[in-house]
Amino acid sequence: MNSIAFLVPIAVGLAAIFLFLFLRAVKGGQFDDLDDPPRRILKDD
């Protein structure tokens, strides 16, 4: 049961990495417009 002492921080740490990536994506504007960019990649120029 003492393994819990390691596993809990590891679980939180892993989740925190994904949270960090999500927050960065939001701040980078990746969620500002969800309609246009997917259509834009179909048109090459």
Add this chain to the structure above:
Amino acid sequence: MEPSPGSMPTSDPPDTAPRAGVSRCPHCGTRVEGAVDAFCCAGCEMAFAIIRGSGLERYYQEREAFAPRPEPLAGGWDALPVEPDEHGLCEIRMAIDGLRCASCVWVAENVLQRTAGVDEAMVSYATGRATLRWDPDKVRLGELAGRIAALGYRPRLLGEEARPDRDLLLRLGVAAFAAANVMMYAAALYAGWLGGMEVRFVALFQWMSLILATPVAIWCAAPFFAGAWAGLRNGVLHMDVPIAMAVAVLYVQGVAGTLLHVDTYLDSMTMLVALLLAGRVLESRGRRRAAEAAVTLAATVPAMARRFAGGTVEAVPSVQLVPGDRVVAGAGEELPADGVVADGEGALRMALLTGEAAPVQVGPGDRVWAGTLVVDGALTVEVTEAAEETVIHRMAEELRAAADRGARPSSTDRIAPWFTGATLLIAVGTFFVWWIVSGLGAALAASVAVLVVACPCALALSRPLAAAAGLGAAARRGLLFRSADALLELGGVDVVALDKTGTVTAGALDVIGAGDDDLRVAAGLERYSVHPVALAIVREAADRGIPLPAATDVQEEVGIGISGRVDGTDWSLRSAGAGVVVLRGADGYRGLIRLGDSVRADSADAVAGLRRLGTQVAILTGDHPEVAARMALSAGIDRVEARLDPEAKAAWIRARRDEGHRVLYAGDGLNDGPALAASDVGVAMGTGAASSILTADGVLASGSLRPLAVGIEASRACRTAIRWNQGRSVVYNISAVTAAALGWINPLVAAVLMPLSSALVIWGSSRVEAAVRRAEERTV
């Protein structure tokens, strides 16, 4: 970006197979007699040259639909007050109408991008909206807008861009992260109740829950606390109050429980905040598009005026004109100030002020207004009011002031005080009963449990979720609403009042009567003209599939008419009073072409759809009763109120409301402002020349009335969903609070019950779109 497969080059119906010597204009596809690749008009030739000149010929191979025929753009773009940023660049957002396929978007974007002086041009494939950054020292905005118009697309100015909801998303991310982790610990704790768990692990999980829940309670839930505080300060108990109360109680109980080794409800709290934030995000995304539809009125008065002074004409900024100045304006120019015609005759298009499409003939002594377009002739105007004193400017100011009308309280907000009051009362009651029966400890536990389970989550979620679904369903069909409240109001409407010009009718000059042969000759003569009458005649010929004949020796006399040779004979086309032109050949009179405002092709369908929903439909117009009655008949409307000025329209609407009716008003003119404000739900036409859009609750983006009926269906579906959701939530709360008051609730029961009620609400809301789709199938 309406697809128009009918105009695809490859899908010619067999009955219009090319006759001998008929080709299509390479740009807009209008049929033209004679050589292959002949252009129908100078505008299309110009558009072709611009596209070629920008190296974008690929557009012609890749496009899925012909381009619209270019028409001249009304001026005023340069009058826009735009401030350069620190790099000396200006930025503006505009909507571009007439984009029919992805290639249209591509060509519009790249033509702008490749214009010297443009720093960045982005046109959205999804919405056809453009963001433009340019260097005002190198290129004028008017030139850029003119280039779009030269391609056949119509630029329109957009209001402030609604800010993307990044802040809410960040909060949602953190809350979801915390909720997922806290729930994991909670699951372990619940398992521990059954299997037994060492005290130190219970403490570990509780402390971890508390650490993760702290930022959720303090930062993620801050918008709810701020909303509740603002509400309380104004003496309003809206939905944020019970939410803030629940979060606060749950968190304080969590801190106390962790310190005292009692069970906590922190898993329920983090999930409550995450779910509510998700609802907020959805709702604000649904609202963003409508907010963007607000159009400003700035682009209506030209920046520069030509002033007469001491026998010469000088260019001065319009804002520097003073009463007594004399200004000149020729065909194609907009008047820079209000005034009286001193000299000259001409026709003015006053659609901006009156909504009437047909040009009005004016002469010396007539009153004229800034922002109206000189269609014909040349005028010298003595200025009576300039700059901020002009009618157009004052109307714009009034509209802006009216746009800030307060939000109506929603049905959920009306429940909130009762909900809060009842919960508090029961909690206090529970406390005293338990105190008397079995002491302070049990009393505290039971009353906290009451506050905890009386979760406003389902209640608070029911509206944003259903409204987001409804707003989205309506928006996809061309009806944009500024707020969820207005959308919900729409479902209760039982009287639909429509403005005539520009709403039931297209509000543009159209051919309403002409023989095919006359039309063919007239269209040949008018091919290269940009006069509104010429544009209407050529448009009608193109719509009927009549190939444009070649014309030679064409002479256009401003204000009089046009003459030339077609098929080897001489013809002339002369104006003969309001809305009639006469075609004469070498041997005299040949025929009449009548022009007027025609009923939109789908207005009758739209009215039938509204009728099926059980609403009364009426036309309100300032027009002559006879004209109005004829219009009403062709649109299938039986009730007509003619000769109403703007105030009388508003009064008519107020009278219906006093009778207990709920009134929807749809109109497009500046003069519709009072009626829009007087109605329960005011809807403006997105294509309206002027912007009644600021006073309206919603906007019909495509300029068709059809989405109204769908909007009412969507609203009714929303109302049903919300009623169901609120009903479920009330049943849940009554049973849960009863259980809590009796002391039967523990954190596990709460953790199961609370998300269950939220899940029911989400399920209820998800059926809105399906209900709208079913309603649509019934009406098609």
